[in-house]
Amino acid sequence: MKKILITGAANGIGRATAIACVEAGYNVIAADKDKQGLRDLQNILPSHRLEAYFADFSKPDTYQSFISDLYQHDDRLALQGLVNNAGLYHGKSVFEYSDEEMEEMWAVNLKSLIFLSRDFARHELQAPHARSIVNITSVAGEVGSMDALYGATKAGVIGLTKANAWNFAPRIRVNAVSPALIRNTSIHERIPEHRRKEYERQEVLNTPIQPEGVADVILFLLSEQSRHLTGKVIPVDNGAYPR
Template identity: 60%
Template sequence: MKKLIITGAANGIGRATVELAILQGYFVIGADKDAEGLKVLQGLYGADVFEAHIADFSDMTVIKGFIPRLYERHASIYGLVNNAGIYHGKSVYAYSDEQIDEILTVNLKALVYLSKDFAEREMPHEAQRSIVNIASVAGEVGSCDALYGATKAAVIGLSKANAWNFAPFVRVNVVSPALIHETAIYGTIPEYRRAEYARQEVLKDPILPGGVAEVILLLLGDAMRHITGRVIPVDNGAYPR
């Protein structure tokens, strides 16, 4: 049974990815600061397929210790999904210094450390491994939340660089969602921005977390073994590249 780490596992895209990964036969290591959300997942899925870790990725001590502690229990892990993130949906002028530090840490620094720590331990196995990072269309076309957009643009750049850094054994790809319904941040997105997304979508079936999860699992799997360093949009065609 292949083992898979998913951060931000308790809700939204993360939870949908946990559920689909287990359905597809993965053993999932789920991390989130939402202890209650993890408890729900633990109740749905037994310890033979799901392992929960309460982790606040705004804390650098947690970030730096997370992967090393996992490898005290697991000899090898197949994949890493860097999904945990913060979105405030507000002007750059409204950010406090503390909030700036927090969003940079959760949305970017955590990915730097988790990715390199994972790759460092898996590359010696000389076997195919996979990292999928969750960015956003905001990292490609901009955002009303400048800090969010900046961090997601950085995630794309980091992913492309790490596709080189971790080759030939660890693939690194990016999923770039647009407007995702039924998530915690949906209501935080300003109404005018939601209307803009909806206006530009050429496919009209609303994007749900499960739809993004399907793309994540596809990128992780063997069918995409020749793909690395790519940004895969999940945006209903709203932003043709």
């Protein structure tokens, strides 16, 4: 059975992706610091298809060892894919950030992806079949954000995606999904109202984007259907901000 690791799996896009992966026939390792969200996910998915792990990816001890620990505990483990979804958004000016908040943002949104992706590749680069990494960036990483720290980290995710597509080829494909205004997520409620209205004004399709719509694109990038794609950034934005 193919197995996928999803970080930030307890809510929003991560939760929708975990459900979509199980429905598509994958087994899922779900990692998140939200214990209640993980329990809720366990309540709706078959126990033999889901492994849930409490993990705070702002902590170096976590992101530097998480994947290696998985392989150490199961010497038969083979991961088909990694979805780097865990992320933070505060929706505030750079002048309002504390030093501690800045460090946490860098750790969760970018540094953890570097370590998780590298360790995934170390264990799966010689696998007999192709593997896939999907990074979750944001329109903020492409066109900017009033939250400069968030925008900067998400731009870094795009750079990491393109670099690792080269680093890990040809066995591991690396792509990114770039959502815009996604409803029913914790981030949505933190976006200042005037920014939400601007995103909505830019959209040329009128069906509000839900986490499940992003999960569909992630599932495509994990699958063999996207076997010719690597180093790509796929917008999920209802046509907003043409680029």
